[in-house]
Amino acid sequence: MDLTPRTSADNAPLAPRKRKTTWTTIVVLVAIVVAGGVIVSQFLTSAIDYYCNADEVGVREGCEADRRIRIQGTVDEGSLESAAGSTSFSLSFNDVTINVVYEGDPGGIFQECIPVVAHGRLVGDTFEANRIEVRHSNEYMAENGDRVTDAEAKACSQQTG
Amino acid sequence: MSFSPVTQASKGVGTPTTRLIGLIAIASLAWVLFGGLVATPPEVTQGESVRIMYVHVPSAWVAYLAFITTAVASASYLLSRRRSLGFDRVAGASAEVGVVFMGITLVSGSLWGRLTWGTFWQWDPRLTTTSFLFVTYLGYLAVRGLGGTHHQRAKRSAILALLAVLEIPLVHFSVVLWRSLHQRASVLSTDGDVKMDGLMLFTLLVGVVAFTATFAWLVMHRQRVLAMRDIVESRKLDVAIAQRTGEGN
Numbered sequence: 092m093d094l095t096p097r098t099s100a101d102n103a104p105l106a107p108r109k110r111k112t113t114w115t116t117i118v119v120l121v122a123i124v125v126a127g128g129v130i131v132s133q134f135l136t137s138a139i140d141y142y143c144n145a146d147e148v149g150v151r152e153g154c155e156a157d158r159r160i161r162i163q164g165t166v167d168e169g170s171l172e173s174a175a176g177s178t179s180f181s182l183s184f185n186d187v188t189i190n191v192v193y194e195g196d197p198g199g200i201f202q203e204c205i206p207v208v209a210h211g212r213l214v215g216d217t218f219e220a221n222r223i224e225v226r227h228s229n230e231y232m233a234e235n236g237d238r239v240t241d242a243e244a245k246a247c248s249q250q251t252g
Numbered sequence: 253m254s255f256s257p258v259t260q261a262s263k264g265v266g267t268p269t270t271r272l273i274g275l276i277a278i279a280s281l282a283w284v285l286f287g288g289l290v291a292t293p294p295e296v297t298q299g300e301s302v303r304i305m306y307v308h309v310p311s312a313w314v315a316y317l318a319f320i321t322t323a324v325a326s327a328s329y330l331l332s333r334r335r336s337l338g339f340d341r342v343a344g345a346s347a348e349v350g351v352v353f354m355g356i357t358l359v360s361g362s363l364w365g366r367l368t369w370g371t372f373w374q375w376d377p378r379l380t381t382t383s384f385l386f387v388t389y390l391g392y393l394a395v396r397g398l399g400g401t402h403h404q405r406a407k408r409s410a411i412l413a414l415l416a417v418l419e420i421p422l423v424h425f426s427v428v429l430w431r432s433l434h435q436r437a438s439v440l441s442t443d444g445d446v447k448m449d450g451l452m453l454f455t456l457l458v459g460v461v462a463f464t465a466t467f468a469w470l471v472m473h474r475q476r477v478l479a480m481r482d483i484v485e486s487r488k489l490d491v492a493i494a495q496r497t498g499e500g501n
Binding site for chain 1: 368
């Protein structure tokens, strides 16, 4: 450990360090954090709402039909079809239904009656997706006979926010 | 000057209290292992992948707890009349353990996301704010490693800890404030309704106990190791001063 006293270039002792008040530092740091929080909050609210609900497409700001968007809805029962490596289905939210086409297998726990988020672009009346993500609810029910039927029926009728 | 704590290091830093906490941690972790892999049923939608929850949720809880502990210890250091470095060492130890558990949360969540959502990662509000929290506390540990005296270290890291902890509400409520791919809370939901099968819930709560006991055990040991490190550094300083004093004679 080197304890040699520090000196300036002309070998004169250094001037004593100015002592700034701790409170000034704290207030400045808090102000920075609050400002950062406001910025992040505004940014998240305007740009990182992760998805638009299906009934907001073309209605809500940021959900314009002519741009790349993410839409959420529940996969309609009986709408799922897979052929030649392509998956098509319809998803609904608040009685608004959008047809979706996806090249490939969505993966995860994708199935009918489950909420999904589709990334892509609306072309005509069809949403051409290049990524599908499955949302699962915050309900955890054990897998057993009768409950499967109940849960599926519930999943098809629910609309998550 | 006596340095008995250093010379006693070979005996370890365990006490009857830490041994009791260690036993609680081992017993509860054993149940989590058995309950999580064998006793609990698959989930109706997620199937077997739900078992990741028994690690993911408790580790997230412990990471929150660790960072709050760091903030409380930091505030205690700043507000205490004696400015005890013991508070600072608890803050540092807790942050270190918290970062480990936050890392476990991110990794386990990523694996769970791949199995359920179909993707390892997305920049959605919960995942983004969690990774931001993780990086913040990595920064906190980096700040603790800067030079200066023990009290300089304690003071600057305490201020940072009090600011960093403000991120936790943002992380926790991000799924309520914004639309997120991540599901909302099941146990600590805002409507107070627990939406989970009984055995799953029991195993999850045992997991919380297990991880909390593990956290306490690790922090108690780690802060004692940090105390010894501080003593060693002080001793080196004393030796260096003695050498310089000797040069003058």
